[in-house]
Structures are given as C-alpha cells and as structure tokens.
Amino acid sequence: MQQSKMLIPTKKEAPSDAEALSHKMMIRAGYIYQVSAGVWSYLPMAYRVIRKVENIIRQEMEKAGAVEMLMPGLLPADLWKESGRYEAYGDNLFKLKDRRDRDFILGPTHEETFTEVIRDSIKSYKKLPLVVYQLQDKFRDEDRPRYGILRGKEFEMLDGYSFSADQKGLDQAYDLQAKAYRNIFDRVGLNYKVILADSGTMGGKNSQEFSAPAEVGEDVIAYTDGGYAANLEKATSKFTGVQQTDEPKELEKKPTPGAHSVDEAAESLGMESDQIIKAMFYMAKMSEDESQPVLVLMRGNDEVNEAKLKDELGCEELELASEEDAVKYLGAHPGSLGPVGVGEEVKIYADNYVKVMVNMACGANDDGHHYINANIDRDFRVDQFGDFRNVKEGEIAPDGHPIKFTPGIEIGHIFKLGTHYTHQLGAQVLDKNGRLVDVIMGSYGIGVTRLLSAVAEQTADENGLVWPDSIAPFDVHVIPVNAKKDEQMKMANEITVNLEKAGYEVLIDDRKERAGVKFADSDLIGIPIRVTVGKRASDGIVEIKIRKTGETVEVKTEEVADTVGILLKQLSEQNTNEAD
RNA sequence: CGGAAUUUAGCUCAGCUUGGUAGAGCGCUGCGUUCGGGACGCAGAGGUCGCAAGUUCAAAUCUUGUAAUUCCGACCA
Numbered sequence: 001m002q003q004s005k006m007l008i009p010t011k012k013e014a015p016s017d018a019e020a021l022s023h024k025m026m027i028r029a030g031y032i033y034q035v036s037a038g039v040w041s042y043l044p045m046a047y048r049v050i051r052k053v054e055n056i057i058r059q060e061m062e063k064a065g066a067v068e069m070l071m072p073g074l075l076p077a078d079l080w081k082e083s084g085r086y087e088a089y090g091d092n093l094f095k096l097k098d099r100r101d102r103d104f105i106l107g108p109t110h111e112e113t114f115t116e117v118i119r120d121s122i123k124s125y126k127k128l129p130l131v132v133y134q135l136q137d138k139f140r141d142e143d144r145p146r147y148g149i150l151r152g153k154e155f156e157m158l159d160g161y162s163f164s165a166d167q168k169g170l171d172q173a174y175d176l177q178a179k180a181y182r183n184i185f186d187r188v189g190l191n192y193k194v195i196l197a198d199s200g201t202m203g204g205k206n207s208q209e210f211s212a213p214a215e216v217g218e219d220v221i222a223y224t225d226g227g228y229a230a231n232l233e234k235a236t237s238k239f240t241g242v243q244q245t246d247e248p249k250e251l252e253k254k255p256t257p258g259a260h261s262v263d264e265a266a267e268s269l270g271m272e273s274d275q276i277i278k279a280m281f282y283m284a285k286m287s288e289d290e291s292q293p294v295l296v297l298m299r300g301n302d303e304v305n306e307a308k309l310k311d312e313l314g315c316e317e318l319e320l321a322s323e324e325d326a327v328k329y330l331g332a333h334p335g336s337l338g339p340v341g342v343g344e345e346v347k348i349y350a351d352n353y354v355k356v357m358v359n360m361a362c363g364a365n366d367d368g369h370h371y372i373n374a375n376i377d378r379d380f381r382v383d384q385f386g387d388f389r390n391v392k393e394g395e396i397a398p399d400g401h402p403i404k405f406t407p408g409i410e411i412g413h414i415f416k417l418g419t420h421y422t423h424q425l426g427a428q429v430l431d432k433n434g435r436l437v438d439v440i441m442g443s444y445g446i447g448v449t450r451l452l453s454a455v456a457e458q459t460a461d462e463n464g465l466v467w468p469d470s471i472a473p474f475d476v477h478v479i480p481v482n483a484k485k486d487e488q489m490k491m492a493n494e495i496t497v498n499l500e501k502a503g504y505e506v507l508i509d510d511r512k513e514r515a516g517v518k519f520a521d522s523d524l525i526g527i528p529i530r531v532t533v534g535k536r537a538s539d540g541i542v543e544i545k546i547r548k549t550g551e552t553v554e555v556k557t558e559e560v561a562d563t564v565g566i567l568l569k570q571l572s573e574q575n576t577n578e579a580d
Numbered sequence: 581c582g583g584a585a586u587u588u589a590g591c592u593c594a595g596c597u598u599g600g601u602a603g604a605g606c607g608c609u610g611c612g613u614u615c616g617g618g619a620c621g622c623a624g625a626g627g628u629c630g631c632a633a634g635u636u637c638a639a640a641u642c643u644u645g646u647a648a649u650u651c652c653g654a655c656c657a
Contacts, residue, residue, distance in 0.1 A: 013592050016592070016650090017650045410657075445657080516616080518616090519618080523617090
C-alpha cells in the first residue's frame with residue numbers, strides 16, 4: 001500500500017484538551033477524528049487495527065463454538081418496556097421516535113433482542129446450548145465521554161449470549177467463553193487481569209471481568225502476586241479485627257463544634273480516628289415506591305463499599321440520603337450522625353470491624369455533638385453485621401498475599417445471567433421430562449474499540465503508537481529516504497513487492513517528504529518493523545528497525561524478507577510471554 | 581444532575597483589562613536552495629472572531645441569552 005494514497009493526517013501537536021497518552025497519540029498519528037463528544041471517526045489506520053482485532057475475535061469465537069450474526073442497532077422500545085429496562089437503564093439509553101410517534105431506542109446492549117429470537121425460534125432442549133455473538137456498534141448516552149475512544153457514546157462491541165436448558169450447559173458455555181476471552185486478549189498483546197467483579201445493573205450473580213492495568217483506568221483493581229484479583233467493589237481481605245477488652249465506660253456526650261469529618265471529630269475529641277464510628281446514612285430503594293433508610297457504621301478510617309452493602313440489602317438502588325432525610329429520621333445533619341437512640345424504622349448495618357470495638361465515639365444525632373464510650377447493645381442496636389468496607393493496600397487477600405492496587409480499564413465482562421431475561425420475556429423450552437423450563441442465559445462482552453485504547457495506553461511511548469504485531473495496521477513500513485532518487489524508490493518498491501509476496505502487509509512511504517518528516521510519522525503510526533532504504537542503497541544494503549525497542553540491523557536487500565520474518569516471530573513470542 | 585473553564589485561520593494559540601474593523605508559529609499553494617530525525621529563503625491562499633440579541637458613531641473586545649467542547653464531582657458498561 002502506498003502511503004500517498006492513504007489518509008493518515010498526522011499532527012505535530014495534540015489537542016490541548018487531550019489527557020490520556022492513547023488519546024493524544026491516536027489523534028497525532030492520524031488514527032481517529034472527533035465528530036462530537038464521545039463520537040469518533042475511525043480513519044484508515046485505526047480501521048485496519050479494528051479489523052485485525054475483529055478477525056482474532058472471529059477465530060476465537062469459532063473455536064468456542066459460537067456463531068456470528070447481526071442485530072439492528074435501532075430497536076423498537078416495546079421489548080425494553082417489557083423487560084423493564086426502558087426505564088431502569090436510565091439516561092444512558094438513547095430514546096427516539098419514528099414518524100408515527102412510536103418509541104425506539106438505539107441499542108446499548110442486546111440481551112432482550114437476542115432473547116426474543118431464541119424465544120420464538122427454539123422450543124426444545126435438544127436445540128440447546130446455543131451461543132451467538134455479534135460485532136456491532138453500541139449506543140450509550142454517556143454523560144461524560146472520556147479519553148478519546150476509551151469511553152464513547154457510540155462504540156464497537158463484541159456481545160455474545162449463551163442459551164442453555166440447564167445449569168451444566170451454562171457452565172460449559174461460560175467456561176468456553178472465558179477461555180476464548182483469554183485467548184483474544186493474549187493474542188492482541190494486552191497485559192490484563194481476570195478479576196472478580198460486581199455485575200452492576202446486568203443482573204445475575206456470577207461474573208468475571210477482564211481489566212487492563214493502565215494509568216487512565218476508571219476502575220481500581222485489587223490484586224496480589226499470588227494471583228488474586230478483584231474489582232475494588234468485590235475485593236475482600238482477611239478479617240484481622242481483635243476483640244477489644246477495655247471495661248465499658250459510661251456513655252458521655254461531648255460538644256464537637258464544627259467537626260464534620262471523622263478526622264475533625266477525632267481531633268476535637270482528642271482520639272484516634274479508628275476509635276470513631278463513621279455513620280453513613282443511605283436511602284435504599286427496595287422497589288418502585290418503597291425506600292428503606294439505612295444507617296451504616298464503619299470504623300472511622302474505613303470507606304463504605306456501596307456494592308457490598310447493596311448486595312446485602314438486596315435493593316434496586318442505593319444512594320446517600322439527603323440532608324433533609326438525615327434531619328427527618330435522625331435529627332441531625334451528616335457529620336453528627338450516629339446509631340444511639342435510632343428508631344426501628346431505620347435499619348442499622350455495621351461492618352465486622354465495628355463488632356469488636358468497645359467505648360467508641362460516634363455522632364450524637366445532635367448537630368455539633370458526639371458521644372464517647374458508646375457500646376453495642378448497651379447503647380445502640382445493630383441489625384446486621386457484615387463486610388461493608390473497601391479493602392486497603394497491604395491487607396491480606398484470601399490467597400494469603402498482600403493486596404496491591406492498580407487502576408484498570410475494563411475491557412471485557414462475562415456473566416452467568418441465569419433466567420432473568422428469559423423468564424421476563426417468556427423464553428422457555430421443553431426439557432427431557434416434557435416440562436417447560438426457562439432458558440438459562442449467559443452474557444459476554446468485549447469493548448472492541450476500547451481495546452484499541454487499552455493497547456495503545458499500554459504500549460505507546462513518547463514518539464507515538466507501538467502496535468503489537470498481531471493487530472498492527474501493517475507489518476512493515478518501507479521508507480525510501482529520498483523518494484526523488486530513482487535508485488532508492490526502485491529498491492524500496494522491489495522490497496515491498498517481495499515482502500508482500502512473502503505474505504506481509506506493507507506500507508511504503510512514497511511521499512516526497514524529507515527524511516525527518518518520514519521518520520517522525522513512522523514512529524507516530526507505530527508499525528512494528530521499519531525498513532529504511534537510504535544512503536547505502538547503492539551497496540544493496542538497507543536498515544531494519546524495530547519500533548518497540550529501537551534496535552536496528554543492516555541487511556542486504558535479498559535478506560530483507562527473511563529477516564523481517566525472524567523479527568516478527570520474535571516480537572510475537574515476546575508478546576505472548578508478556579501477556580502471561 | 582451539581583461546580584468550573586474554554587470557544588479567534590486546517591492545528592496550537594495571542595489579541596479582550598483600556599471598543600477604532602484580524603495576528604504569530606505550524607500546516608497548505610508556487611518558485612528556489614537543501615535532502616538520514618518534524619530544513620531554509622521569497623511570494624501567496626486562508627477567518628461574517630461558536631451562534632443570537634443588546635449597548636455604541638463603531639464590538640473579537642462591553643452586556644444578556646444560547647450552543648458546543650473540556651475538566652472536577654455525582655452516576656455508570
């Protein structure tokens with residue numbers, strides 16, 4: 001491919017508002033072009049990378065026994081109203097109307113759409129299990145698109161769905177998908193972790209998340225050298241609390257004027273923050289019109305983990321109560337809230353670490369006052385103890401190793417959905433015994449365009465992008481240093497033809513640019529191998545440079561194809577090793 | 581949904597405080613020199629200053645509204 005015929009609008013400067021390395025470099029390298037906030041055009045180079053990724057996905061899906069199909073992005077709202085997600089999905093759902101005023105949506109995910117097909121097409125367990133998938137653009141009206149194509153309003157996704165008549169079928173499909181996902185991420189050259197995850201609004205209990213450690217990651221991964229890895233929302237550590245044995249002292253109310261945070265209260269009372277109880281007041285939405293006030297007690301220096309709390313409560317939504325609600329139920333503003341004297345209408349949940357404490361300090365439900373020497377049962381009741389806190393770095397994970405934190409980009413997620421959607425939409429089959437059973441569903445997704453961001457984020461350097469050979473837009477970049485010299489152009493063309501004959505994809509920079517411009521652009525666009533045809537062309541010698549390492553070798557022209565083959569193989573093996 | 585900032589040439593930005601009719605660098609076109617790490621000289625093209633209304637003899641500049649974009653927070657595949 002001749003570079004003069006490509007559209008690769010490279011830039012010297014990145015937009016001032018670009019933050020992430022991948023964002024800056026993909027723009028500077030002429031890969032992506034912004035159309036609107038969170039909406040991007042994929043220029044020829046980016047699209048080649050996307051197609052490479054898609055091919056890897058298709059191969060691995062086929063190995064896993066999944067079959068590709070394509071659903072529309074434009075969906076009638078009816079099904080979503082039926083499943084309840086037309087409302088539940090919230091503002092991220094793009095809603096629109098057709099000319100007859102019928103409600104439509106732009107699909108943000110396709111559980112309903114696939115379930116409907118299965119419901120109407122499959123009536124017997126004999127046709128199951130079935131695993132289908134698609135590569136398609138999804139639409140989510142993200143309030144805050146970020147970091148180039150990392151979080152967009154329209155993005156390409158691999159979404160797959162398994163349908164089984166029994167749990168065993170689901171387990172098998174899930175395991176096959178998990179294996180396929182590992183293969184895909186290995187092959188695209190990504191450093192990633194498989195982590196325990198919270199399933200969010202998707203429903204279903206069992207899920208694994210695939211996350212790529214990167215500075216701009218929006219999630220926190222808690223992991224260990226022993227192999228444990230979990231989303232912060234799910235991470236647990238060994239309980240190391242020790243029952244305090246001090247004699248209970250008399251409950252005493254102290255003024256703590258102006259103290260709103262735990263630290264301020266600690267200072268005001270002259271005690272350590274870990275002897276203070278932090279009381280967070282939440283409203284848990286249990287159903288459409290029923291909200292349960294919940295007071296959560298934590299050790300002062302711990303943070304509430306809302307996902308864990310939400311699981312325990314089994315509520316639909318959980319949010320911090322408003323100041324008005326705090327005053328209404330507890331009689332004070334946040335900062336002075338506590339469990340003493342709280343009525344039965346407010347549920348009191350407490351973290352396990354609170355259970356072992358005696359003589360605690362806590363808000364007195366009287367603005368500007370705290371109690372000291374509060375004790376469980378004697379001074380206040382706790383309805384439920386549990387693990388409701390975020391783990392911290394250095395704590396011991398379930399595998400016995402100390403926990404470390406890293407930000408991560410979520411690149412894939414697989415769920416054992418169960419019968420949530422099939423039950424709602426009536427997708428049932430006859431089982432062996434002739435009984436109607438709900439089909440059991442699994443849901444699997446990879447953000448394809450986000451994958452590009454994640455890889456770029458992990459591999460780019462200060463000179464530009466550095467694509468792993470498996471998904472690079474081209475294998476080799478051939479650069480005649482001076483396109484006006486016939487000798488160099490002729491040799492470069494010959495090398496290009498030979499490499500293409502040998503099965504490589506080659507981009508030849510046939511532009512009449514100066515050497516510096518060509519080299520800078522070459523570094524920016526990040527093709528793994530560069531062949532420079534320059535001064536020593538007349539001796540039949542060219543230079544081969546590896547983009548990733550900067551290493552160069554000089555070889556005779558007739559050895560170029562062989563050398564490129566060896567180098568690409570080495571790079572590919574390095575990637576495989578690093579991905580492990 | 582709260583809070584903040586930005587919007588002037590294809591890109592990165594100056595000009596605005598103190599109103600007088602548009603600037604730089606890069607990029608682009610032509611000519612010449614140069615030719616292995618974003619060269620240099622000369623000559624050019626290119627902007628109803630986000631949009632709308634207002635104040636004024638006069639608005640990029642002041643006022644009001646509005647939109648887009650970005651950041652912080654909230655929310656969340």
